[in-house]
Amino acid sequence: MCFMFSVKFETQKFVEEELSNINMPEMKGKEGRFQYTITDVKITELNLTHADLQFIPEVGLLFDVQNSSITLSFHRRILYWFFYDTGNINASAEGVNINTILNLIRDDDGRLKINNITCDARIDKMKAQFSGTLGRVYDFLASFLTSGMRFLLNQRICPALNHAALVHVNSMLETIPVRTEVDQYIGIDYSLIDDPVVTSRSLDMNFRGMFFDLSHQNDTLVNYAVDPVIREYDRMVYLALSEFFFDSGMFSYFTAGIFQMDIVNEKMPKDLEMLLRTTYFGAIMMLNPALVEAPLSLQLAVNSPPKTSIKTSGATVVMTAIVKVMVLPPGQPPVQLSSMTMVYTHIHTSFFYFFRILLDFFDSNMCKVSGDWTKRGVQIPLADGMDFIEEVVEYHNGFIVIGANLHFSKGLREMIAGNTEMEPETNTV
Numbered sequence: 001m002c003f004m005f006s007v008k009f010e011t012q013k014f015v016e017e018e019l020s021n022i023n024m025p026e027m028k029g030k031e032g033r034f035q036y037t038i039t040d041v042k043i044t045e046l047n048l049t050h051a052d053l054q055f056i057p058e059v060g061l062l063f064d065v066q067n068s069s070i071t072l073s074f075h076r077r078i079l080y081w082f083f084y085d086t087g088n089i090n091a092s093a094e095g096v097n098i099n100t101i102l103n104l105i106r107d108d109d110g111r112l113k114i115n116n117i118t119c120d121a122r123i124d125k126m127k128a129q130f131s132g133t134l135g136r137v138y139d140f141l142a143s144f145l146t147s148g149m150r151f152l153l154n155q156r157i158c159p160a161l162n163h164a165a166l167v168h169v170n171s172m173l174e175t176i177p178v179r180t181e182v183d184q185y186i187g188i189d190y191s192l193i194d195d196p197v198v199t200s201r202s203l204d205m206n207f208r209g210m211f212f213d214l215s216h217q218n219d220t221l222v223n224y225a226v227d228p229v230i231r232e233y234d235r236m237v238y239l240a241l242s243e244f245f246f247d248s249g250m251f252s253y254f255t256a257g258i259f260q261m262d263i264v265n266e267k268m269p270k271d272l273e274m275l276l277r278t279t280y281f282g283a284i285m286m287l288n289p290a291l292v293e294a295p296l297s298l299q300l301a302v303n304s305p306p307k308t309s310i311k312t313s314g315a316t317v318v319m320t321a322i323v324k325v326m327v328l329p330p331g332q333p334p335v336q337l338s339s340m341t342m343v344y345t346h347i348h349t350s351f352f353y354f355f356r357i358l359l360d361f362f363d364s365n366m367c368k369v370s371g372d373w374t375k376r377g378v379q380i381p382l383a384d385g386m387d388f389i390e391e392v393v394e395y396h397n398g399f400i401v402i403g404a405n406l407h408f409s410k411g412l413r414e415m416i417a418g419n420t421e422m423e424p425e426t427n428t429v
Helices: 002-020 137-173 243-256 270-279 281-287 351-358 367-376 412-419
Strands: 027-031 034-047 051-056 060-080 083-106 112-130 179-181 186-189 210-213 237-242 260-264 296-302 307-311 314-327 335-348 379-382 386-396 399-408 425-428
Touching: 002 034, 002 051, 002 060, 002 137, 027 137, 034 137, 060 137, 083 137, 112 137, 186 243, 210 243, 237 243, 243 307, 243 314, 270 281, 270 296, 281 335, 307 386
Parallel strands: none
Antiparallel strands: 027 034, 034 060, 051 060, 060 083, 083 112, 179 186, 186 210, 237 399, 260 296, 296 314, 307 314, 314 335, 379 425, 386 399
């Protein structure tokens, strides 16, 4: 699958970079007439050709390296009797096997976190080539030195990967916000509600997916929506959004009090004012002829939170609002000319323009209230260097599913370094 291939490639690059930075200690010792010192050990090449990434049900993610190789170089200083020699040694480790399992959990703030890592590393054999004037004389020392080097390298691989996962990767995950503002009225909570579930084909995560009114952050909407079911596996990532996701956004804007508008004076278009004056001329004359030239006001107010209905044919949003026409006598309280209840139903079959239902509310006047957010969309936080591409949308009864592939413009190591200094990148839906 695309998911496994792309993420495996980035994981493999990350492991190679971490292993390349392993620090090896200086080796000193004596073998017969030989005294030796080994310094400046460097890993010059890794060949993790047989690497695999798998989902292990109820356990975690397995990154498995089999029968791969590592090339090293280090500097020698050897004293034999009265002869002193220095030079470089090129060594290769073959039969490199690394078995790493990551266990993922939800932390106290609702973020994804690597809870622990199980690691087992083994190098089957190692060989070295000496250079210098006495290179052939030292060949018999090769097995002794490489055995010690193989032992030390075996002891360094797992600690390096443990530190990379538990410290570096977790520090990157901590920079991704799980509760953030959408605009000056509402925010969104995408914290995990439970630990991730690993199946044989996927890593499943249940996010809260709920908007909230910034001035009443503890007010929540009861979730009666059906639980989304994802059966597709062709894309790397699938995001399922239930009716609750959209309803909570509408509910939050409703409680924030922005689904209301008073159109008066310069805010009222001339053609609308003429229509109202023509329609209510008789009512004004019967009320008080002196009010014929008085300003008029059109008040729009949604009287209950809008409701969303998602079917395979598309999405429907229903709004109910009270529309009042008022005349405004100078220096006196407003006088109501009429009041009516209007039901607005909007059907959309395109998700990316789904939130634009607010723009059409009552002849587009309500777009002045929430148009900026509907045009901008909802931002999904991703680490810097990751983007959604090749998105597809499917409608189901009660929810929609958005599929996408991940594009990595940076390696994991570069992403980790960058996230310690900057805010996470966001994608908009």
